Amino acid sequence: MQIKDFRVDKSLKELTEHRTVVLPIACYETTIKQNINGNIPFHWHDELQFVLIVKGEALFQINEEKITVREGEGLFINSGCLHAAIDKNDSGCVYICLNVSPSFVLSQELFNSYVNPYIQATNIPFLHISPNETWGENILTSIKKINELFKQTQPYYEIDISLQLTLIWKNLIMNGIPLQFVQTELLKSQRMKQMLNWIHHNYAEKIQLENIAKAGHLSRSECCRYFKRILKKSPLNYVIDYRIQKSLLLLQQPESNVTDVAYQVGFNSTSYFIEKFRKTMNMTPLAYKKYKNKSRKYEQD
Template sequence: MQIKDFKVDENLKELTSHRTVVMPVACYETKISNNINGKIPLHWHDEIQLILILKGEAMVQINEDKLSVNEGNGIFINSGCLHSAEDLSGDCIYICLNVSPHFLLPQELFSSYIYPYIQATNLPYIRIDRNNSWGKNIIDTIVEINKLINENSPFFEINITSLLTFIWKQLIRNGFKLEYSQTEAEKHKRVKEMLNWIHLHYAQKISLCDIAKAGKLSNSECCRYFKKILKTTPINYLINYRIQKSLLLLQEPDSNVTEVGFKVGFNSTSYFIEKFRKSMNMTPLVYKKKEMVNEI
């Protein structure tokens, strides 16, 4: 089994190139459990995303909302929204379709039919239910786009552009209602700033006050933002991020648990082991030995 490391930058922006050779479009099947963390971590990107669950069930978080998506159904995730995915069934496989908003329609129509929708603060996501006729239309079209990309048949790019226009029209006619709140936009901007700061400084000594200062918030407001959007505390998020960063280091042949713990910001080996065990259901040493066996 190939284990994939999900790459994001210090702002949580995904580093994967979402495009085929000639189009700003990516469509592929993925298995959540193949990720190095066993899940798709919190991230964002400029592209819109459409997910179709082919097998099993996933828990998808978009900004502060969590929702389960089961086999045969899907979800639209808007541009710039924080999102993550966990496998609820143990075998979840889905099609992921990422598209640059600028590729959905001709540029002359962008300001009228694209920009207002990707900027709307009330549209972080839309459920796509195959029991609705428009939802089934979108789901069938995602499958068709995936097939066209895999087959690479003549003129497939032209066919895909028309299918993407069809999907967007279905969403506009049936799923989108426009609202914009400067307060909501500012809230998510501050959260990204705090996460960015954590990702840059996680290996250093960090306090709640440091994280709050990065978001220009009081300590209590900082905790409230994390609780509402990320469903955790700032310090627990920091600890879990340090553990995620430790996974690749532990896979290095010459690494040891104490050195890895200090490299990712833990000032006590016993505390690192305690928190690692709580997060991964095993000690760092057991994880290291397990990964070494998998590589043989």
């Protein structure tokens, strides 16, 4: 199963519940281009994430850093880290995504010693997993096995998944990664989420830079530096992009029209909405609406 519409709350925390009926773990095969946005937008979740690229390549951004992950390689994304991904070079990127609750990685008796310190460490937002390293190859092999176990659901497959997950974590930490805990890094992450939270709560209203900065307890200039450093765009450009993202589902509703959608997501001019939408999506809102309606009819047939 693939998640095509990333539902997030007002702080960008993903709302999807990553679990099976029994286990607090989920495994997806994701084709980036099939997401409603054509990419994986910024979001975060409490679960740890393991990625294995099975086709093409993807450009991931985790907090402030970007990394290209190619076919056969993987990625570990730590709990609570903002991340996004795009298909690089139109490669048709497909990846296995394994999301797991930190509490399920190891037993409760081992959690405080071998899991929690790595979750709290501020110097490990992500780790690149290479098949050229023994520990990396072991992790990638276990991700493949877990993916197959989910597909086959043989008797006791839950136990086998738990065993593979234990091997993944052991290989991840046995390299002796030096852990760092920098309070300023934690504060920066909190402030960023506070500003995003405010935007996502108020995107349909008139928004000024002062409002965003105040939400993060920052000056206007420092607010701009945060956004440009982490999201690579200005706060107000992020607002525009978010409004367009919110417009996508509205435009797919049969009764919607472009003008109404423009005002619902916070634009005070239909022409400005069309201009920004075309720049982002490479088509007009009306063309997008027609394209989605046509695709929906094709799927129903």
